[in-house]
Structure formats: C-alpha cells, structure tokens
Amino acid sequence: MNVAVTVNGTVYERDVEARKLLIHFLRDDIDLTGSHIGCDTGNCGACSVILDGTLVKSCMVLAVQANGSKVETVEGLADGEQLTALQQAFTDHHALQCGYCTPGMLMSATSLLRSNPSPSDEEIRKALQGNICRCTGYWNIFEAVKSVAR
Amino acid sequence: MTTIAPEKVEVGKSLLGESVPRKEDRRLTQGQGVFVDDIKRHGMGYLHFVRSPYAHAHITSIDVSKAEEIKGVYGTLTGEEVASLTDPFFQIASEPGGRIKDFSLAVGKVRFVGEPIVAVVAETRELARDASELVEVEYEPLDALVDARHALETDAPVLHDDAGGNLMWEGVYEWGDLDQAFAEADQVIKIDELHFHRFNSTPLECGGALVEYNRGTGQWTIHTNNQFPGFAAIMMGPAMRCGLDKLRFVTQDIGGGFGNKITSHPQLVTCCLLSRKLNRPIQWTEWRTDFHMSMSHGNERWFRDTEVAVKDDGTLLGFRTKALDDAGAWLRYEPLGGVIWAQVTPGMYRWRHIRVDFTQVATNKAPVSPNRGYSRMQHLWFTERVIDIVARELGLDPVDVRKRNYIRTEDMPYETPNGCIYDSGDYARMLDIALDLIGWDSMGEKRRDAESRGKRLGVGIGSTLDSGTNNFGQSRMINPELQFSGNNEVATVKLDIFGEIVVTLGTTPQGQGHETTASQVVAEILNCSLDDVHVRAGHDSYWNSHAGFSGTYASQFAVTGLSAVKGATEMLREEIKKLASVIFGGVPVEALELAEGGVRIKDNPEAFLPFMACGAIINANNAGLPEDLGVTLNCRYVYRPPFEVPDIERKFGNLTLTYAAQIHVAVVEVDPETGYYDIVDYAAVDDCGKRINPQIVEGQVMGATAQAIGAVMHETFEYDEDGNLLTPNFYDYHVPHALDMPPLHTGAIESPSPFTPLGTKGMGEGGGAGIHAVCAAIQDATGKIVTDSHNPYHRVWELMR
Numbered sequence A: 001m002n003v004a005v006t007v008n009g010t011v012y013e014r015d016v017e018a019r020k021l022l023i024h025f026l027r028d029d030i031d032l033t034g035s036h037i038g039c040d041t042g043n044c045g046a047c048s049v050i051l052d053g054t055l056v057k058s059c060m061v062l063a064v065q066a067n068g069s070k071v072e073t074v075e076g077l078a079d080g081e082q083l084t085a086l087q088q089a090f091t092d093h094h095a096l097q098c099g100y101c102t103p104g105m106l107m108s109a110t111s112l113l114r115s116n117p118s119p120s121d122e123e124i125r126k127a128l129q130g131n132i133c134r135c136t137g138y139w140n141i142f143e144a145v146k147s148v149a150r
Numbered sequence B: 001m002t003t004i005a006p007e008k009v010e011v012g013k014s015l016l017g018e019s020v021p022r023k024e025d026r027r028l029t030q031g032q033g034v035f036v037d038d039i040k041r042h043g044m045g046y047l048h049f050v051r052s053p054y055a056h057a058h059i060t061s062i063d064v065s066k067a068e069e070i071k072g073v074y075g076t077l078t079g080e081e082v083a084s085l086t087d088p089f090f091q092i093a094s095e096p097g098g099r100i101k102d103f104s105l106a107v108g109k110v111r112f113v114g115e116p117i118v119a120v121v122a123e124t125r126e127l128a129r130d131a132s133e134l135v136e137v138e139y140e141p142l143d144a145l146v147d148a149r150h151a152l153e154t155d156a157p158v159l160h161d162d163a164g165g166n167l168m169w170e171g172v173y174e175w176g177d178l179d180q181a182f183a184e185a186d187q188v189i190k191i192d193e194l195h196f197h198r199f200n201s202t203p204l205e206c207g208g209a210l211v212e213y214n215r216g217t218g219q220w221t222i223h224t225n226n227q228f229p230g231f232a233a234i235m236m237g238p239a240m241r242c243g244l245d246k247l248r249f250v251t252q253d254i255g256g257g258f259g260n261k262i263t264s265h266p267q268l269v270t271c272c273l274l275s276r277k278l279n280r281p282i283q284w285t286e287w288r289t290d291f292h293m294s295m296s297h298g299n300e301r302w303f304r305d306t307e308v309a310v311k312d313d314g315t316l317l318g319f320r321t322k323a324l325d326d327a328g329a330w331l332r333y334e335p336l337g338g339v340i341w342a343q344v345t346p347g348m349y350r351w352r353h354i355r356v357d358f359t360q361v362a363t364n365k366a367p368v369s370p371n372r373g374y375s376r377m378q379h380l381w382f383t384e385r386v387i388d389i390v391a392r393e394l395g396l397d398p399v400d401v402r403k404r405n406y407i408r409t410e411d412m413p414y415e416t417p418n419g420c421i422y423d424s425g426d427y428a429r430m431l432d433i434a435l436d437l438i439g440w441d442s443m444g445e446k447r448r449d450a451e452s453r454g455k456r457l458g459v460g461i462g463s464t465l466d467s468g469t470n471n472f473g474q475s476r477m478i479n480p481e482l483q484f485s486g487n488n489e490v491a492t493v494k495l496d497i498f499g500e501i502v503v504t505l506g507t508t509p510q511g512q513g514h515e516t517t518a519s520q521v522v523a524e525i526l527n528c529s530l531d532d533v534h535v536r537a538g539h540d541s542y543w544n545s546h547a548g549f550s551g552t553y554a555s556q557f558a559v560t561g562l563s564a565v566k567g568a569t570e571m572l573r574e575e576i577k578k579l580a581s582v583i584f585g586g587v588p589v590e591a592l593e594l595a596e597g598g599v600r601i602k603d604n605p606e607a608f609l610p611f612m613a614c615g616a617i618i619n620a621n622n623a624g625l626p627e628d629l630g631v632t633l634n635c636r637y638v639y640r641p642p643f644e645v646p647d648i649e650r651k652f653g654n655l656t657l658t659y660a661a662q663i664h665v666a667v668v669e670v671d672p673e674t675g676y677y678d679i680v681d682y683a684a685v686d687d688c689g690k691r692i693n694p695q696i697v698e699g700q701v702m703g704a705t706a707q708a709i710g711a712v713m714h715e716t717f718e719y720d721e722d723g724n725l726l727t728p729n730f731y732d733y734h735v736p737h738a739l740d741m742p743p744l745h746t747g748a749i750e751s752p753s754p755f756t757p758l759g760t761k762g763m764g765e766g767g768g769a770g771i772h773a774v775c776a777a778i779q780d781a782t783g784k785i786v787t788d789s790h791n792p793y794h795r796v797w798e799l800m801r
C-alpha cells in the first residue's frame, strides 16, 4: 500500500505492507533510527512519537494509519545544532545513561510541556509513566523536566 | 531528592572529581546514537528463531522445507547442521557439568521453553517470523524439572545424560574453626530456608547483532551489543574452529547491559554460520518476549539449614549454610557463580568462621548469566537476612548488631577469612549518614503517625559491597584445569597529525559514560581542555586496544579502564616532552611542562610547542629527527592489577582488587489488611573511593536502587509446573515506572583505595542493597521473618496471616 507520511517536516512516500508498524516504517523504511523498540506489548514507550499533535507509541500504530499525517520524532527536536531546553536539561541533570529510552522520554515530556507548560511533580510522573527506563531510576528525569517547566 | 556529598579538599583545580557533562549525551539526546539494530547492510537477511514450546522434550524430526519454499526466505539453519559445523562450547565447569555438550541451536533435545531450535532468514522481519511458523518440529515431551530443590532426587528428570544427573558443580568452602565458633557461642540461631528469586535487569534494548562474512579473508565482522567481547571470542573461536583474528567485534552504543548481555555467544555463532552459508549479512534483533524466555536470568538460590553462632550481646562468630543454585538449562557462564560470591564471603562483618556447601544444578528453565550484582548479591542478601533474623531472635536492635560487627575503618585494609583484602571504608559512618537522611531520630513519632492511620511502619537496612576488578584466578577454584588468572584492560592515546588527542578504550560501555570519565583523566594529565580529547565511541577489536578480559562488566572501569587510560596518557606526556626537548635544542625534560594545548619551557612563555606541531612533526615532517628518539606519540598501555593466583586447595586469596560499599535504608508502610505497602522514604549512601565524576556515580547508585526496588516488589521470572514462563514480557513482568519511585536521598563518602592508581574503586552494581533493605523493612513492619527476596503484596499479606 502506498503511504505518504510527513516526518519532521519532510514528506516520505513509500510502498508498505499493510501490517507494517509505524515504528518499523520510521526505523527501517526511512532510516530514522532515533525512535527505539524496547518491547512487544506497548509497555515501554521507547518508540514514542507525536502523531498529528498527539503522543503515541509508534509500535501500536500501523504505518498505513499514519498516511497523510504529520509525525514528529526525536530527530526533529533540535534546531540544527541548537538543542531544545529539554534536551539540554537531560544532559545537565544526567537524566540519561545508555540513552535507549531517551528519545521516547523526550517525546513524552515534550508533549506534556506543550499541553501543560507548568506541570506539578505528580503530573510529570503521570506523563512519563508509560516510558520505561532501566538505567536511571527516573529521579534525574523528573528533575530535568521540572527544570524546564515554567 | 536530597544529596549529601563528601567534603571537597581543593588542591588546585582538578578535573578529577568534577561532574562535567557527559560527552555521549549530545548524540543520544538527538536520536543519533548507533545501537545495533540501527545498522543496516545491503541485501541483509533478518533472522528469526523457531523456539521450543516445551520445557523438556526429545526432538524427533525437523522439516524446514515448507519455510524454505516461500519467496523471500533466504534459508535456514538447524541444530544438526550446527553440530556438524561446530564443536560444543568450551565448558568452564569441571566434572560433572563439564561433560555437557552445548551448541548454538538445540541438538536432539530441548531443555527449556524458548530454546532456539532452527533459525530462519528472510527478506523482512515479518516474513522471517511467518516462515518460522512453517517449520515443522515433532517432539516427544518429557517430564520437566522446574524446582531445583528436586533436581538431585533419584526420580528427577535428567536434563543432560552426559553429566549423568542434574548436578553441575559442587564445592565446600570452609574457613576458620567452625567447631570452636559453635562451642563458644551463647546461642545458635537456625534458619531452615531462605530463597533468592529469579529475575534480571531487563535492559531496555534486547540482544542483537549484524554479522557479515568476508569470503576473501574468512573473517566475520560482528556488530553486536554483547558487553564482554573478550569472553564471547574465547567461547566462539574454538567452537567455530577459527582463530580469534577471524572474529571482529564492533559495538557503539549499547542500550543497557547489566551483565545480561554477556552470554549471547550462541546466537552470535548462529548468525556467523548463516552469514557464511547464505553469503549475506545477517541481522538478528531479539524481541522482548524472546529475551525474557531465553536470555540471561539471574541466579536463583536457596540457603538451607543455616546455623549462626552468636554471643548474647549480638557478636557474630560464624555461620554455616548449604547454598543450592539453579543454573537453568545450560552453563553459559556458570558455574562461575559458584565462586564469585566468595568475593564477599563475610559481607561487611567480622565473623571469622564460615562454611558454605555450594551445589549448582540444572533445571528446565532459561540459562542464567551474570546479572547486576552477580552472585554476590545473593550472598549479601543472605548475610543481611541473617543479621536481621539474629537481631530479632536476640531482641536486639539491627542497627546495634550491625555496628557491633561491622569491619571497622581502623581494621582496613582488612583480610577476610578467605583471604580477600577489603581495601578501605567506614561502614559505621555510612550507616549513620543513611539513618540521618531518613530522619532516624524521629522514627518513633513516624511509627505512631503511621499507626494512627492504620498502617505499620518498618525500617530496614541493606549493607552491601560492590567488589570490583576480578582476579580471574578464582575460576580455578571451580575448575583447577582452567588457565585464567589476574585481569587486564587496555587503552591507547595518540596525538594525531593536527594535534587531535585520540583515545581508544577496550571497554564496551552501556551507559556508564566512559567517553566522559576517560576524557577527564586524559585532560587532567595533558593539562588541556576536555573538548580537545576525542574518545572513540564503543569497541572495535580491530583497534588493538583490547586484551583478554576487555569489556564492561563486574564493576571495574574506574579501576581497569581508567588506569589503562592514565598509563597511556602518561606515556604520551613523556613522549611529548621528549620530542619538545629535542625541538627546543636539548632543554632537559624536567624543565618542560604541558599546558594550554601544548608543551612549554617552564618560566619561558615564548618557548611553546602546540600539540598540533608535535603531531605534525612526528607524523608528517620527521626528517632529521634523531634516530634513537623513540617517540611515536601513539601510546598503548595495558593495566594489570596486582594479583596472585589464589590458593586453590584452601580456596584462599584476594578475589577482587576493590570493595566499594553501599548502605541503603528503606522505610515502608504496610497496610495490615491487604499486605499492600509503600516505600515512603529511602536513603542510599555510597563509598566507591575517589569519584572521577560524582554525577555519574550517583546515577549508577540510583539505577541500582531502582532495579533492586523492582526486584523485591515486582519482578520475577516465575515458571509454572510444566516449565512455562509466566512473565515473558513487560506486561506480566512489571518493572518500576515513574509512579513507582519512592522519595530518594543519596549520600556519599570517599575512602580512596590504596591499591589503585587513581584511588578509585569499581562500582555500579550496588550489591542489591535495596532488596536487602526492603526485606528488612517488611520484617520490621510486620514482625514476621522474611525468608524470600521477592515480596509482592500478596506475599506480605500471607506473612501476616
């Protein structure tokens, strides 16, 4: 099936199998390997992207469902060399170790801060509960997000 | 979150001890890391494994023809082919485990649910998966052995006929004088059975590889996230009947390892054979369910018939116990767990009379492998349980019993009953800091407050060691035939043509920030800026910067890796001075110093030679230099820790070089009606000697804490009686998420190691301190003895019935 998906502002047209997952489309078909895969049950959030303004787990969406949509991934966050405040905060607060969960975490936190620029501690935790990190214990991630909340 | 850091002594401005931001982060926060599944090759085939649905069965036939007929399927590999193309993997075990024959795919028999039987390679992931369903395998099911406690019964199903039974390894460890200790004791405390459960660290990235075979050179390039390529190589080379030069291992970013990515050599062999057979690159990425079913569970262990000799005042004299360890279906790193625990034989305590009868058996479950805190965690959990049970039986305060028995700072370096040398530390002080952090003084009030809300409050301590930098000579205690001892790590540091400082490491970091801490050491010695130092990301066995024990495992980088970096950088510094001495017309090297990205004559700001000039002279403009200059500006250093081969007969010797310590305190509130509990407060105090980058160290402490909390409350690899894994994914295997995290206070002291070049100690594993602390807190809250390391709410509820 032919799909046209706008990812980080660029339109990609590809012929995909109907059963192809959006995460595999991103990673294998258009080679945007920043979004990751950490599970096969929709639990880990490593694949989180923003689809038409809504945070989704891209392993739970078919590529064909994204036809005609706009997708934002971690690769689209920075403006050239200029990191977003959140990306910078992740470094400043040591909110990543292996970095495998980081793209998904950044997308979830980005989505949170768009809809709620001043989240409480509890709201930050709730917004990130769908993203598993096995390295950091989350504490530094909370600090990083808090530091850019207004 | 509160943090207490040790007082800093300012001696000039040093980069060592600064929490500089990590070099790795720029790429990782932009999704520009290169993890194994990110690597692609033209024409590559995706590999999918056909796995056993039975825990134990004979394979009577395999038919791959239907799968191979499908368009887009490139080919298959069966166990039978593997058995003819390779030799069984070398076994670390002596008799009887040493007799088992382990291949990369099941041959003739399956021994656990999820065991790979056939590999199918196809054009796409989906097709490989579909085609693997068309592989027809006939089985003759056998009874499964699931509970290790029945493994040695006469009617137990036998996994490996070659071994003549399910016993894989056994050994008796005895030090001191047990008879005397028990004769002197006022009391003997008996504990029937303690059980440490099966789980692992489940790194977020599963296993994987991209393997290419070069027909011209006969060499395989293995892009992988295996975290101990040195070990994989010595397992794979002999099995594949090739020299190690034919196996090139490459890694860049690894999405967490925690020991669980050490034993992927069987899967890598399968990929190698297929890339040669099908003449195309092979891509294998494990699915989460595959990882849970088949890779690297942590060692499950029972401690039975424990007896503890104590004085009425709580002085500990000694103990004896029988440890029964469940290795799962294959010995992929085992039975090393049978000796690794002995690195921390007495835990943190001064008892001198200890006997452990260690038995390891096979069961129809996934093979175990190192898991953060490998084998020591189980033993340290045991010793901590013993302390709390003793305190309860004697009616003493667990804090007092610990302080009475802790090895004291004035005893350091302290030789344990089995010859390990604890290098430095102050455990009592760490405990005080931890207790302070959770407000120990007002605990009575907090208890009453909890009671007024119908809850029961409990406080528990976990005191543990993170022994680091293995002396591989300890492997001889489990098999005297083995020819391993000591340890080593390599780094190279060179000055390139435009003055670039380029560092290569032998390690395979998985988030520990090696590029950053190595840069700190280099910049400190060369007196240049961190930005001037370029550490190559990852590992490549083509780089000549690795040795037999290279890798990232077992808490050692701060010692082995950084000492190698230090050695190589100091060599480079001396070479730069030597060169400058010639260029400056014979100025003695003592008159030279490195500063501001170059070398200069002290007290003469005019005479300055930038690194760029040094690099250019040696690499590209070297005519006329003295013949005997002996300067390459490309320095390789092998760090070899000072070890002796242990005394195998007495099982005595120093098994690791450093002994970092962690003391955790957990405060829980239990609902007596339901068994539900919350960790309401938590403190973790760490001492890993000199810290090069405190923020990275603290990050490791936090991660280990989170994993321990997950393990004690939620995570378990549990099997039903037929050997089916009940928790094969993140849906059933609950790892802590954002809402599960308790408040955390961290603290640190620094007791530099007298035995390491930088005063550092390896750290990061954390010794499972959180498991010990939460178990103790539940015991305190409920008043009931906790005998299991896994305490989900229903178990706590049962405890209180």
Ligand code: FES
Pocket (backbone or CB within 6 Å): A036, A037, A038, A039, A040, A041, A042, A043, A044, A045, A046, A047, A048, A057, A058, A059, A060
């Ligand atoms: S890969 Fe999508 S939630 Fe885990």
Ligand code: FES
Pocket (backbone or CB within 6 Å): A095, A096, A097, A098, A099, A100, A101, A102, A132, A133, A134, A135, A136, B204, B255, B256, B511
């Ligand atoms: S940083 Fe490794 S999983 Fe989050």
